[in-house]
């Protein structure tokens with residue numbers, strides 16, 4: 621899809637059908653995270669792919685948003701590996717978020733809906749998945765196809781104008 625159209629048409633999907641996301645599409649989504657830019661190219665991000673009912677239910681129990689999506693990806697990073705700037709600014713969470721953004725856009729490009737979920741209980745999530753040991757979870761991404769009646773929320777069209785956001789010198 622044309623990029624300008626893609627970034628405008630992508631929206632947070634919150635009503636998923638039970639149609640699974642095809643393996644080839646999942647692979648493309650994961651690849652977009654693999655090639656994402658990271659500070660100093662450290663690549664401190666990790667992905668945990670959840671497709672089984674058991675794993676998705678476990679994640680859902682730790683989240684503040686519940687969408688029953690057929691595919692969820694927990695995006696995390698290794699705080700012992702992330703780049704830290706001289707002034708103390710840490711980049712792991714930023715790196716993980718950029719990888720997450722690339723996955724959302726890649727998904728939209730191949731017709732897969734998604735929602736970034738940041739509202740979750742981090743400690744509960746870490747306790748639920750031993751694979752997150754030593755990692756810091758940044759986002760739970762939901763993926764799938766729209767169920768009947770799914771539509772963008774009102775907030776999707778609610779953006780500040782360019783002149784409120786940009787200053788040019």
Ligand SMILES: Cc1cc2nc3c(=O)[nH]c(=O)nc-3n(C[C@H](O)[C@H](O)[C@H](O)COP(=O)(O)O)c2cc1C
Nearest residue numbers: 630631632684685735736737738739772773775776
């Ligand atoms: C960092 C971040 C955290 C978010 N967390 C949640 C969340 O926990 N639950 C949810 O339903 N949506 C969440 N969203 C989606 C936003 O609410 C959504 O992107 C925003 O309202 C604009 O709508 P749109 O994505 O449809 O354009 C999150 C988005 C971002 C970028």
